[in-house]
Amino acid sequence: MASLHSSIVSASVMATTKNPNSDKKPTWQNQKKEDHDDQKAMAVETVLSRPQLPDHIIHQIIQLLPTKSAVRMSSLSKQFEAAWYTQPVLDFDEGKPGDDTTDSNLQHIKFINILDRYLDYFRNDEKIKQQLLDKFRLRITNFSVSESTMVDELLSLAVRRSVKELDISIGGKHAALYCLTPKNTLNLAKSITTLSLEHVTINEDESNPHLSFPSLKTMSLKTLRFSHSLISRCPSIEYLSVSTSSMCDGSSTFIVSNSNLKSLDITNCDFFQLEVRTTNLESFTLVSESYIRLISLSKCRNLKSLNILAQNLHYLYISGCGHSVKATIDSSSLKYVQFTGFLKYKLSIEALNLSRARITLCHEEQSFNEPWEHFSSLRDFLESFASCSQEIILRVDHAEMAQALIFPENFRKTVSPPLPILKHFRVRITSPMLARNSDLMDSLTWIAPSAEIERI
Numbered sequence: 257m258a259s260l261h262s263s264i265v266s267a268s269v270m271a272t273t274k275n276p277n278s279d280k281k282p283t284w285q286n287q288k289k290e291d292h293d294d295q296k297a298m299a300v301e302t303v304l305s306r307p308q309l310p311d312h313i314i315h316q317i318i319q320l321l322p323t324k325s326a327v328r329m330s331s332l333s334k335q336f337e338a339a340w341y342t343q344p345v346l347d348f349d350e351g352k353p354g355d356d357t358t359d360s361n362l363q364h365i366k367f368i369n370i371l372d373r374y375l376d377y378f379r380n381d382e383k384i385k386q387q388l389l390d391k392f393r394l395r396i397t398n399f400s401v402s403e404s405t406m407v408d409e410l411l412s413l414a415v416r417r418s419v420k421e422l423d424i425s426i427g428g429k430h431a432a433l434y435c436l437t438p439k440n441t442l443n444l445a446k447s448i449t450t451l452s453l454e455h456v457t458i459n460e461d462e463s464n465p466h467l468s469f470p471s472l473k474t475m476s477l478k479t480l481r482f483s484h485s486l487i488s489r490c491p492s493i494e495y496l497s498v499s500t501s502s503m504c505d506g507s508s509t510f511i512v513s514n515s516n517l518k519s520l521d522i523t524n525c526d527f528f529q530l531e532v533r534t535t536n537l538e539s540f541t542l543v544s545e546s547y548i549r550l551i552s553l554s555k556c557r558n559l560k561s562l563n564i565l566a567q568n569l570h571y572l573y574i575s576g577c578g579h580s581v582k583a584t585i586d587s588s589s590l591k592y593v594q595f596t597g598f599l600k601y602k603l604s605i606e607a608l609n610l611s612r613a614r615i616t617l618c619h620e621e622q623s624f625n626e627p628w629e630h631f632s633s634l635r636d637f638l639e640s641f642a643s644c645s646q647e648i649i650l651r652v653d654h655a656e657m658a659q660a661l662i663f664p665e666n667f668r669k670t671v672s673p674p675l676p677i678l679k680h681f682r683v684r685i686t687s688p689m690l691a692r693n694s695d696l697m698d699s700l701t702w703i704a705p706s707a708e709i710e711r712i
Contacts, residue, residue, distance in 0.1 A: 314339045323347045327370050344390040346414075348374075350397045364398040371406060378413055389417035399428040407434065411442065418447040425454035435459050446470055454478040457504060458486060469493075477501050484511060495519045502526035518558075532556060542566060553577050593641070599633050603640035611646040619654035630660055631667050638703060639674035647680040648704075658685045661703075662695050668702045681707035 318326050318339045323346050329336055350367040353360040378385055392414040414422060426434045435457045449471050474495040481504035493514050508528035517534040522542045529550045537556040544566040552573040559578035569587040573594045580600040590607035596616040652658040681704040700709050
């Protein structure tokens with residue numbers, strides 16, 4: 257029996273071992289590898305045809321095999337079939353389409369047959385449907401509209417089995433025609449913690465009270481059409497990634513206000529305007545080659561990292577977002593920045609066409625106990641707006657903060673001014689006495705030597 261066990265495990269490992277560079281091979285090589293895998297699976301079948309192996313051995317072998325091979329082997333006996341039913345991870349991947357149309361169609365037919373066989377296992381057995389599922393992954397590369405019902409049934413079954421991680425990608429010429437209806441497929445999906453969707457349209461019934469994802473922590477949306485309500489139905493979400501997607505309701509504004517969200521990544525989406533208001537957000541990255549014109553971030557009090565690369569961005573608003581933030585802004589079309597925040601921001605702004613900025617500096621307790629330590633920080637902060645050519649309005653409401661604007665003469669003689677090309681520099685200081693201070697005027701003149709200076 258020990259020899260048999262060794263042969264089984266050895267054959268199983270052979271059947272599942274993958275070349276780490278296999279994904280980089282041309283399609284014909286991938287097909288050749290799949291044929292070789294089938295041959296290995298057949299060798300495993302020969303070993304496994306021996307009767308009545310222990311159940312735990314069968315389960316170990318099934319777990320080691322790729323899903324498609326495991327489906328094939330489940331036909332060996334009722335014992336193998338039962339092991340297949342209870343697998344906690346299912347990964348159905350059609351693979352890359354071949355260069356030859358006939359081969360691709362044949363590959364697709366075989367793949368659909370595997371999916372149909374999986375569904376047949378579950379349609380008439382309620383006990384099997386109660387087996388829990390950790391992960392369900394479905395990758396269809398040559399989707400046909402006639403397969404929509406089958407995909408819906410697969411998703412419904414995964415939800416019925418309390419799936420935790422759901423990963424769906426629908427590819428092919430007709431992929432855009434697949435419409436996922438949460439009411440029928442994802443209703444009561446309380447178990448899902450990770451959701452990844454690609455190449456689908458989501459039609460949502462906003463009046464449906466049962467459509468929610470209360471346990472969802474991570475969501476990735478790629479090449480999707482969706483509405484705001486999808487995000488709002490995820491109260492526990494912490495990580496959100498959206499790429500090459502758009503709103504299906506025709507809206508040009510994407511609003512994110514989930515209070516538990518920690519990380520937000522947006523790449524090349526068809527959003528004209530983006531509004532982010534999430535208290536616990538720590539990291540925000542946006543990359544856009546077109547479309548987006550306005551970004552507003554407010555009340556993101558835990559923000560630590562901000563990265564924006566958007567060459568067509570015109571307006572940027574940042575308010576009440578963290579105390580110490582490392583921010584990089586790169587936009588050749590940026591015209592206006594409105595900032596309300598703290599000196600601890602490490603700002604880097606690349607914006608050759610920036611013409612106007614409005615800055616409100618907030619006071620922090622214990623920030624100015626050692627004023628000399630903050631002159632360099634203040635100068636560096638102002639220099640981040642050095643590309644601004646027309647007007648900067650600087651508002652300082654706290655007396656200690658305003659006092660820090662008076663740079664020592666020795667400092668001014670050894671360091672270059674932060675705003676050398678600015679034409680209009682307007683400073684609003686609430687303290688009337690300090691506003692008339694001649695030293696303050698000398699300091700403002702040094703800050704923006706080419707500007708017309710006005711104290712408001």
